[in-house]
Amino acid sequence: MAELKKLMAGTGSSSYGILIGKDIIDLDETGNFIPRNADKTAIVVSKRVYGLHGETLDRFFARFPGLEIFMMDDGEENKNYALAGMYLDKFIQAGLSRKSVVIGVGGGVVGDFAGFLSSIYMRGIPVYHLPTTLLSMVDSSIGGKTAVNLSKGKNMAGAFHQPGSVLMDIRFLDTLPDDELKNGLVESLKHGLIGDGKSLEILESNDLVSIRNSDVMTELISASVEFKLSVVERDEREVGLRAILNFGHTVGHALESLMDYTGIPHGKAVAVGMIVEAGISRRNGWLGDADLSRIGSVMRSYGLLDADLNLDPRDVLSHMRFDKKNSGGGINLVLLRSLGSPEFNVRVDEKTIIESLSDYLAVRRGV
Numbered sequence: 001m002a003e004l005k006k007l008m009a010g011t012g013s014s015s016y017g018i019l020i021g022k023d024i025i026d027l028d029e030t031g032n033f034i035p036r037n038a039d040k041t042a043i044v045v046s047k048r049v050y051g052l053h054g055e056t057l058d059r060f061f062a063r064f065p066g067l068e069i070f071m072m073d074d075g076e077e078n079k080n081y082a083l084a085g086m087y088l089d090k091f092i093q094a095g096l097s098r099k100s101v102v103i104g105v106g107g108g109v110v111g112d113f114a115g116f117l118s119s120i121y122m123r124g125i126p127v128y129h130l131p132t133t134l135l136s137m138v139d140s141s142i143g144g145k146t147a148v149n150l151s152k153g154k155n156m157a158g159a160f161h162q163p164g165s166v167l168m169d170i171r172f173l174d175t176l177p178d179d180e181l182k183n184g185l186v187e188s189l190k191h192g193l194i195g196d197g198k199s200l201e202i203l204e205s206n207d208l209v210s211i212r213n214s215d216v217m218t219e220l221i222s223a224s225v226e227f228k229l230s231v232v233e234r235d236e237r238e239v240g241l242r243a244i245l246n247f248g249h250t251v252g253h254a255l256e257s258l259m260d261y262t263g264i265p266h267g268k269a270v271a272v273g274m275i276v277e278a279g280i281s282r283r284n285g286w287l288g289d290a291d292l293s294r295i296g297s298v299m300r301s302y303g304l305l306d307a308d309l310n311l312d313p314r315d316v317l318s319h320m321r322f323d324k325k326n327s328g329g330g331i332n333l334v335l336l337r338s339l340g341s342p343e344f345n346v347r348v349d350e351k352t353i354i355e356s357l358s359d360y361l362a363v364r365r366g367v
């Protein structure tokens with residue numbers, strides 16, 4: 001069995017354990033990471049994940065008292081406020097109290113949803129996460145952000161609600177398609193580019209096949225989680241430093257929204273976003289050409305830069321203006337002073353953004 005990693009997260013508001021490894025949910029000590037003295041244990045579980053891993057999950061669930069299982073349909077469209085209200089009513093009907101706990105089992109959609117429900121049910125009850133996608137392991141299950149979508153925007157209603165613990169069993173990744181794996185690899189790469197040298201090194205010395213090796217994957221997830229924790233522990237509520245985690249996301253979100261959230265996967269949009277924002281960093285005289293080509297080359301080795309983008313840079317820019325992270329009418333970006341040294345809230349003029357977008361789109365068209 002691959003080595004078991006245990007990490008401790010400590011924020012101003014709480015501390016919690018994170019367990020990472022293969023087949024860990026069958027270990028006795030894993031059960032101790034979630035209390036077994038709650039009056040009810042509400043499991044919010046992805047239907048798809050339950051369909052793929054039902055036997056394993058049933059064994060795990062059987063350890064908990066007062067079990068109530070709530071299946072959830074996957075898909076971003078289900079992470080919404082109206083459905084959250086219906087689940088809260090179901091919690092009441094099932095008799096959940098202030099002494100109950102919630103366990104979220106699935107990708108980031110289910111994790112965010114379960115986290116949101118637990119953050120407001122009876123003014124907040126504990127939530128535990130069993131993330132089953134790479135993105136939810138390296139990103140969404142840690143840091144305490146929970147949210148649902150409103151009709152006018154993604155993640156617009158939410159709360160900070162730190163988990164009681166997080167169990168990352170990489171056995172679940174065996175059934176995760178490569179395209180979904182890539183969404184998580186991009187977030188790890190982002191960590192690599194903004195300061196997590198270990199994730200960058202692991203990603204550069206592997207490819208889409210070898211990265212799935214249990215030991216390699218455990219190392220990558222551990223490095224990435226440790227890095228994200230080091231950031232959110234210093235700025236739990238995103239009043240400053242935590243903004244560096246948005247590297248690549250302002251351009252990335254604009255691409256996703258311009259392409260109606262169906263034309264490009266999240267990971268590939270963020271990958272392009274990182275290349276473009278790295279390009280702006282170079283135009284600022286901060287990042288060297290060699291660094292830029294190093295970033296491009298690791299992205300290409302995981303097939304992250306093959307999205308078909310027949311776009312007008314001015315349309316991308318106009319979608320960037322709506323990003324909720326921009327204030328005061330300007331475009332604030334996270335740029336790289338050098339590899340591993342990000343700077344947040346850098347005001348960038350629109351001409352530079354257009355030029356960098358044009359550079360990237362021209363290269364994609366082979367101009």
Ligand SMILES: NC(=O)c1ccc[n+]([C@@H]2O[C@H](COP(=O)([O-])OP(=O)(O)OC[C@H]3O[C@@H](n4cnc5c(N)ncnc54)[C@H](O)[C@@H]3O)[C@@H](O)[C@H]2O)c1
Nearest residue numbers: 048074107108109110132133135136139140145172175176
């Ligand atoms: N809270 C945060 O800090 C934070 C950070 C980043 C992203 N997010 C949120 O995370 C969500 C995206 O998460 P995601 O990328 O995990 O997507 P997801 O939850 O939609 O999962 C992607 C797909 O993988 C399937 N799946 C999940 N586990 C599987 C497994 N083990 N095997 C096979 N298929 C599996 C799901 O059914 C789904 O179809 C978004 O809603 C985003 O807003 C939150």
